[in-house]
Amino acid sequence: MTRVLVxxxxxxxxxxxxxxxxxxxxxxxxxxxxxxxVTGGRFVRADLTNLGNVVEVMNYIDWQYSGGVDAIVHLGAIPAPGITTSSATFDNNIRATHNVFLAAKLNGIKRVVxxxxxxxxxxPFDIPPSQxxxxxxxxxxxxxxxxxxKALEEQMAAHFCRWDPELTMIGLRFSNIIHEEGYAEFPGFDEDTxxxxxxxxxxxxxxxxxxAVERALTVDRTGTDVYIIAAADTVSARPNRELLDAQFPGVPAVRDVGEHDTLLSIDNARRDLGYEPRHSWRHNRTDA
Ligand SMILES: NC(=O)c1ccc[n+]([C@@H]2O[C@H](COP(=O)([O-])OP(=O)(O)OC[C@H]3O[C@@H](n4cnc5c(N)ncnc54)[C@H](O)[C@@H]3O)[C@@H](O)[C@H]2O)c1
Incomplete structure (x- = not known):
């Protein structure tokens, strides 16, 4: 069994x-x-902005575990713009991530997702996408x-990997993460493109x-890369051509965008990570 800190x-x-x-x-x-x-796992309360805390949780917690961890999944952050001030978002998120990256290095942990x-x-694409x-x-x-x-963290990971060629650091550029219960509101999105x-x-x-997290934990490679992680389709029942003509006329399609195919490309994640979305709001079922 491989031990992972989330x-x-x-x-x-x-x-x-x-x-x-x-x-x-x-x-x-x-x-x-x-x-x-947390169900099925162990839980430690700690503030990620404190480097000592982060070094410790990657190592040993009294009566809970010792012997370190094999890999890190770093999700802890203020998760969106506008929740708090810009400076509080910056301070918390950049400090937490630097601490996680640095503590992984200090602890000899070679895999960070x-x-x-x-x-x-x-x-929000007030300036339209280039493609x-x-x-x-x-x-x-x-x-x-x-x-x-988030963009700075991607650059930080590139430098950590340059310093240590044995390191693997995979950044997942998640789209809007939705739980199954959230699909009920999707039809309402079609009221207005x-x-x-x-x-x-x-x-x-x-x-x-x-x-995608699990695939990034297990993919056989070193170095760093970032991947867009989205569903295979859009949130809309309207065809892509209608959405794009209404909202982004003139933005070039670099390939066929299909009827409802995601406009956030997951081609690289499919190719490199073997990522394949199995869930869609459209039928809200699990694909085999
Ligand atoms: N939810 C989305 O749609 C979405 C999309 C793209 C990226 N992300 C990213 O995914 C990650 C998880 O997002 P989420 O939606 O679960 O957010 P969330 O707010 O529900 O969970 C983030 C957790 O991080 C913890 N945290 C924040 N700062 C911390 C600190 N200094 N020390 C310890 N814990 C701290 C919070 O207590 C919280 O439980 C975040 O990094 C977010 O930026 C989320």
């Missing part, structure tokens, strides 16, 4: 991710500054402090986001 384990996605990893047979230790326990974000792509589908080849264009920190223009009508089922 930061932000009490969070909305953290809980789904812990559940997935426990069910897949991982020995999970969740760390968060709030919450008390962390939550980046679709916001690095230019959300659809948008993919990782398009330079990051953060439009908020939250997104800027503008409602979900802000992220190119993207989403990802929490179970598929967790699948």
């Amino acid at each position: 930061t932000g384990g009490s969070g909305d996605f953290g809980r789904a991710c812990v559940k997935h990893l426990v069910e897949a047979g991982w020995d999970v230790i969740a760390v968060d500054q709030r919450g008390e326990e 962390w939550a980046s974000s679709e916001t690095t792509l230019g959300i 659809v589908p948008i993919d990782e080849s398009v330079p990051a264009r953060p439009e908020s402090t939250y997104a800027m920190v 503008a409602i979900r223009r802000w992220n190119l009508w993207g989403y990802v089922d929490a179970r598929d986001a967790a699948q």
Whole structure:
């Protein structure tokens, strides 16, 4: 059994991710500054902005575990722009992530998977995207402090990997993470093509986001890369051509975008990680 530390384990996605990893047979230790326990795993309360705390939780906690961890999944963050001040978002998120990256290095942990974000792509697209589908080849264009920190973290990971060629650091640029219960509101998005223009009508089922985490934990490679993680389709019953003509006329399609195919490209995640979304709001069932 491989032991993995999940930061932000009490969070909305953290809980789904812990559940997935426990069910897949991982020995999970969740760390968060709030919450008390996680199903099937162990829980440690700690503030990620304190380097000492982060070094300790990767090593040993009295009566809970010793012997360190094999891999890190770093999800702990203030999870969106506008929740608090820009400076509080910056201070918490960049400090937490630097501490996690540095503590992994100090503890000799060679695998780090962390939550980046679709916001690095230019959300809310007040300036239209340069192409659809948008993919990782398009330079990051953060439009908020939250997104800027995510972009900086991607650069930080590149330097950590340059310093240590044995390290693997995979950033997952999650689209809007949705739980099954959230699908009930999707038909309402079709009232106006503008409602979900802000992220190119993207989403990802929490179970598929967790699948991506596990694939990033196990993919056989070193170095760093970032991957867009989205569902295979959009949130809309309207065809892509109608959505794009209404909201982004003139934005070039670099390939066929299909009737409802995601406009946040998951081609690289499919190719490199073997990621394949299994859930869609459209039929709300699990594909084989
Ligand atoms: N939810 C989405 O749609 C979405 C989309 C893209 C990226 N992300 C990223 O995914 C990750 C998880 O998001 P979420 O939706 O579960 O958010 P969430 O707010 O539900 O969970 C984040 C958790 O991190 C913890 N945390 C924050 N700062 C901490 C600190 N200093 N020390 C210890 N714990 C701390 C919080 O207590 C919280 O439980 C975040 O990094 C977020 O930026 C989320």
